[in-house]
Amino acid sequence: MQVFDGHNDALLRIYLDRTPAAFEAFLHGGSNAHIDLPKAKAGGLAGGLFAIFPPSPMNGDMFDRMSADGYSLPLPEALAHPEGADATIAMASILFRLEAASKGGLTVCRTVAEIEAAMARGSFAAVLHIEGAEAIDPELRMLDVLFAAGLRSVGMVWSRPNHFAEGVPMRFPSSPDTGAGLHEPGRRLVKRCNELGILLDLSHLNEKGFWEVAELSDAPLVATHSNVHRICTVSRNLTDAQLDTIARSRGVVGLNFATAFLREDGRMDADTPLETMRRHLDALLERLGEDGVALGSDFDGATIPNAIGTAEGLPKLFDHLAAAGYGETLLEKIAFRNWLSVLERTWKA
Structure with missing residues (x-):
């Protein structure tokens, strides 16, 4: 089963390592x-989609703090444009x-x-995506430059504010309704992405911002790596009303493998069974239909279930889904x- 994945943080991992070894290990293996x-x-x-996430200083280890019975991590401060x-x-x-x-x-x-x-010839097909649009100025000049370089997907916020919008904090339990909506540059960003045919990623955006994008955008609504709020009531997940709106737009949600967004207790705990992932997929299929559900692993950016471990373990998920009655056609839809x-329905280039 070939898989196209909606989100990974491999570039951030290599960037933060700052050694040739991390670069070489991506090409040839040998790392964890x-x-x-x-x-x-x-x-x-x-x-x-290869995410570019400009890192934000955090107070202590975020994943450790998300392993508690309940948590409310403050939003990091806004990151300066330069x-x-x-x-x-x-x-x-x-x-x-790397290419x-x-x-x-x-x-x-x-x-x-x-x-x-690329997939047909066995070459890894990488798409340039940004997670947190701090690189883009309010006048959107950098958007044109990045688009010319290959940018095809934009998440206007990570979980911190910027001059476009406000993200959701890492908070459990919590509604995604955590703050104000889009700022004026954010409204211009939505329109310009529509004009260029750039996918807009709604993951990390708070609920008010979500509804504004839904009203402004004429493209399918997409959350590259988000899960179902009624199963895991973390602020990062999507409510049924949001999922229904994505469905009406013929959009897509990619299942996030991050355990804190899968588990009912909202904890970053790798001891999370494949059944928990399937429960979210079942719920996504219920709201979005077979054409609206995909994968957005968050590989190299989160604690994922030990049952998968790494990209090498993806067949275990598909074997589990097949054993649960998912047919081959549905599995291929979810996979890629x-x-x-x-x-195809979003890009114009």
Whole structure:
């Protein structure tokens, strides 16, 4: 089963490591990362959105704090535009250098045809995505530059405010209704992304911002890595009303493997069974239908279930779903076809 994944943080991991070893390990293996090219090939991971996340200083270890019975992590302070731009350019450079060094093992793709061609020849199909748009100025000049470089997906916020919108804090239990909606530059960003055919990622955006994007955007609504709020009442997850709105737009939600967004207790705990993941998929299928559900693993950016471990373990999830009665056509839709469909209906380049 070939898999196209809606979210990974491999570029952030390599960027933060700041050694040639991390770069080489992505190409040739040998690290404890969730994703490298050998693990991807072994697990059928054929492509995905590569997130660029300008890191934010945190007070203490976030994952440790999300292992408690309840938590409310304060929103990190806003990141200055120059700092966000520097980090974004550095991680984009890592992706392009990986493409060059891979000797055909990885291809940066800008169209669905390029994704399909890369997957067909066994080259990892990588799509440039930003998670937190601090690199983009309020006048959106940097958006045009990044689009020309290959940017095809934008999450306007991570879980911190910026001049476009406000993100949700890491809070359990909590509604996603945690703050104000879009700022005026955010409304312009929605319109300009629609004009360029850039996918808008609603993951990390608070509920008021979600409803404004739903009203303003003429593209399918997409949350690349989010789960079902009525199962896990963390602020990052989507309510049934949000899921229904995504369904009406013929959009897609990618199942997030992060255990804090899967478990009923909201904890980052790798001892999370595949049944918990399937429960979210069942609920997503109920609200979105077979054409609206995909995967958004958050590999290299979260604690994921030990039952999967790394990209190499993806077949275990599909074996589990098949044993639970998921048919081959549905499994292919979840694995890659729904992503390619929504990208085809969103991108204009």
